[in-house]
Amino acid sequence: MSRSITTRRLALNLIGFWLVWLVVQIVLNVPIESHLVGWSQELALDAIKLIVWLGAGAWFLHQAAPSDLYLANRDQWRPNWRFTPGYLVLALVIIYLVGQFMLAHHGLRISHTFRPEFWGRYFLVVGVSEEFVFRGYFLNVLLTRYSLATANTIQALAFASLHIPRYLTTIPAMSPMAWISNLVSVAALGALFGWLYARSKSLWPGIVVHMTWDILVTLFA
DSSP, X not given: OOHHHHHHHHHHHHHHHHHHHHHHIIIIIHHHHHHOOHHHHHHHHHHHHIIIIIHHXXXXXXXXXXXXXXXXXXXXTSOOTTOHHXXXXXXXXXXXXXXXXXXXXXXXXOOTTOOTTHIIIIIIIHHHHHHHHIIIIIIHHHTTTSOHHHHHHHHHHHHHHTTHHHHHTOSSOOOHHHHHHHHHHHHHHHHHHHHHHHHHXXXXXXXXXXXXXXXXXXXXX
């Protein structure tokens, strides 16, 4: 398979997935958020996220030839317990976020908007599903064709772009500054998760750091 065909397929997969997720947001997620509450809302949104994202990731990897992948799908799910930088990054993320929240709120307090149901979505579902698609597929393929810096930059920008359907359907609408701030933050985090994936040769360091970031932000912001 030539490089140009693989690059074209990656771009088409990204565009197609972006459009599918936008439609899902408009047709399913927004009505669910408007008409359901509590655990019924949470379970419905979690099921949709898992089906769409894990299904897409599995389908993309099924289409890829072994030579297109930096890591075989089975290999990338193996934990790398000896990857010391993963523990250091996790500790730094916790220290950074807790410090930011304590400075902002003059102490550590649970956000009044936090609900116990969020543990499923932000601690379990999002980290696994998003890491599988963007690091487990997109970065996985890009690393066979580009340097780590180039591949990581491309996938981080793609990762940020997949948050746009959510921002477009957020009610009330987000301000332009919130858009910019969120997209920059997501791209930076995507690059961090990508670095963890490439260096550890495992999805798990990125999944753990991703889940920790999301639940701490949701819990204390």
